[in-house]
Amino acid sequence: MNAIDPRPNAIDPRPLYTRATEQAAAVVKTVRPEQLTAPTPCTEFDVRGLLSHIVGGTVRIAVVGEGGDGLSMSSFAEGVEDDDWAAAYDEARSRVLKAWASDERMSTPVRVPWGEMPGHAALSGYVMEIVTHTWDLSEALGHPLGLDPELAEFALATARRVLPDERPRGGETPFGARHEAREGADVYEQLAAWLGRTPLSRA
DSSP: OOOOOOOTTTSOSHHHHHHHHHHHHHHHTTOOGGGTTOBOSSTTOBHHHHHHHHHHHHHHHHHHHTTSOGGGSOSSOOSOOTTOHHHHHHHHHHHHHHHTOSHHHHHSEEEETTEEEEHHHHHHHHHHHHHHHHHHHHHHHTOOSOOOHHHHHHHHHHHHHHSOTTSOOBTTBOOOOOOOOOTTOOHHHHHHHHTTOOOGGGO
């Protein structure tokens, strides 16, 4: 498999973001009611809290793509019933895909939690975010579906570029300090380790 070139000007991230949200949607659809209070590698969230963050954060991305101030919004979804998370996420991601559809959006500067940058660089960061949170959710659910390693390769390369060791974590950077992945870790575990996560089986 050839890894996708992660350089900010090398690719159009929109097809990757579409694939990443399709993968996330498939995992969200597997959540059973009894799993909503289960822990996740995102230690501040149980499954319900992580779903709220995934949906709310996706709405925020849509607002950024629509030209609004996404940072003024909460990154959590309020008022979603426990049996509506899949529908809420599908609605949010469809809004994002529409908001970021134009080529002009790719070159227009936008403001995101990790700085101001062209749209293509911001959306690459959002690929990293949803791929990581999909792994968080999958880990919490016991890995109900296989995950696309090519998406994780891109997300890991992006993480290494935008969150090098010398950049502080915390505050507006919603990831913990990097730690070493175990020997033989797959690319999702490597991504998780770079962003401060530990698999639940080893937490």
